[in-house]
Amino acid sequence: MKRALITGVTGQDGMYLSRLLLSKGYEVYGLVRGQNNPKIDLVREWAPDVTILTGDLLDQSSLLRALNIAKPDEVYNLGAISFVAYSWENAQLTSQVTGLGVLNILEAIRLYSGDDASKVRFYQASSSEMFGRVQEVPQRETTLLWPRSPYGVAKVFGHYMTINYRESYGMHASSGILFNHESPLRGPEFVTRKISLAVARIALGLQESVSLGNIEAKRDWGFAGDYVEAMWRMLQQDHADDYVISTGETYSVQHFLDIAFNHVNISDWEKHVFQDPKFFRPAEVDLLIGDSTKARTTLGWEPQVSFEQLVTMMIDADLEREKRSKA
Numbered sequence: 291m292k293r294a295l296i297t298g299v300t301g302q303d304g305m306y307l308s309r310l311l312l313s314k315g316y317e318v319y320g321l322v323r324g325q326n327n328p329k330i331d332l333v334r335e336w337a338p339d340v341t342i343l344t345g346d347l348l349d350q351s352s353l354l355r356a357l358n359i360a361k362p363d364e365v366y367n368l369g370a371i372s373f374v375a376y377s378w379e380n381a382q383l384t385s386q387v388t389g390l391g392v393l394n395i396l397e398a399i400r401l402y403s404g405d406d407a408s409k410v411r412f413y414q415a416s417s418s419e420m421f422g423r424v425q426e427v428p429q430r431e432t433t434l435l436w437p438r439s440p441y442g443v444a445k446v447f448g449h450y451m452t453i454n455y456r457e458s459y460g461m462h463a464s465s466g467i468l469f470n471h472e473s474p475l476r477g478p479e480f481v482t483r484k485i486s487l488a489v490a491r492i493a494l495g496l497q498e499s500v501s502l503g504n505i506e507a508k509r510d511w512g513f514a515g516d517y518v519e520a521m522w523r524m525l526q527q528d529h530a531d532d533y534v535i536s537t538g539e540t541y542s543v544q545h546f547l548d549i550a551f552n553h554v555n556i557s558d559w560e561k562h563v564f565q566d567p568k569f570f571r572p573a574e575v576d577l578l579i580g581d582s583t584k585a586r587t588t589l590g591w592e593p594q595v596s597f598e599q600l601v602t603m604m605i606d607a608d609l610e611r612e613k614r615s616k617a
């Protein structure tokens with residue numbers, strides 16, 4: 291039976307990945323930060339067979355302790371401060387957790403592994419935010435990185451540190467450059483879920499409108515359930531490497547709104563949507579679209595859920611949830 295340790299297990303990706311690994315017969319350990327973290331109950335409900343360990347990416351001894359308990363064959367580093375807008379207000383903390391945290395876990399794995407550098411396979415959650423002011427369209431593994439937020443800069447640090455540990459110590463360390471990926475488990479601070487929740491509530495007469503920032507921004511949006519499959523496939527390869535994971539299609543926030551409101555039979559959605567300067571970012575990433583040819587050919591991976599299916603899946607889930615809480 292293989293063993294895996296997931297940092298960031300309480301997040302959307304951690305939840306989908308836990309279920310995937312459990313379904314493949316893994317023994318799964320999830321690292322959770324803080325005392326009485328309220329999200330632990332969510333994980334227990336979603337994937338009861340995950341063993342919860344406490345630890346923090348900022349505390350290397352807690353990472354070593356978790357490694358000694360979990361004895362993992364694979365570590366998935368999904369833990370991060372991941373909300374881009376927040377990273378301007380908390381640039382140092384974001385740099386420490388999202389950037390230096392990667393070094394802490396890599397170093398803990400190196401110490402834990404002793405003479406056997408490839409004892410533990412490592413996955414780093416890199417991000418398309420690293421492309422920022424894009425230098426090539428579509429973006430691929432070799433595209434020059436030009437991050438536009440403290441979060442993006444921290445992710446670049448983690449990305450290159452992962453490559454450096456692979457090259458310096460021969461670690462089986464891979465990095466997935468994941469483009470935006472969403473699901474009904476997405477946090478409500480991210481634009482897709484903010485919209486799906488608002489649209490469901492507007493359709494049910496529970497809310498009048500929603501305030502957003504830049505609705506011209508374009509993203510390459512996929513389904514999180516498809517993307518965790520790519521993470522797992524990366525660690526099953528003989529050699530570690532870096533892969534772009536994306537759908538290859540890009541849509542604006544406005545287009546997301548179109549499909550979302552259309553799904554609940556509201557065509558004149560403009561009267562329900564306002565733009566508020568407080569949701570605009572100091573530096574925006576205008577356009578992301580990824581070329582995932584390498585992942586498709588090497589890993590045999592491809593996304594299963596289309597953009598329209600993703601939007602409607604999120605709306606339907608929020609309609610259900612809102613109806614239940616109303617009842």
Ligand code: GDD
Pocket residue numbers: 372373374375416417418419468469470471479480481482484501502503504505507508509543569570571574575
């Ligand atoms: N969150 C948010 N809220 N975004 C808004 C809003 C709003 O009210 N209005 C417009 N947007 C725009 C943002 O300016 C951005 O251009 C786009 O919607 C997407 O924003 P987010 O959903 O917050 O995601 P993100 O693209 O900044 O970052 C996500 O994807 C990255 C991968 O590229 C996060 O999941 C990151 O952690 C991830 O690395």
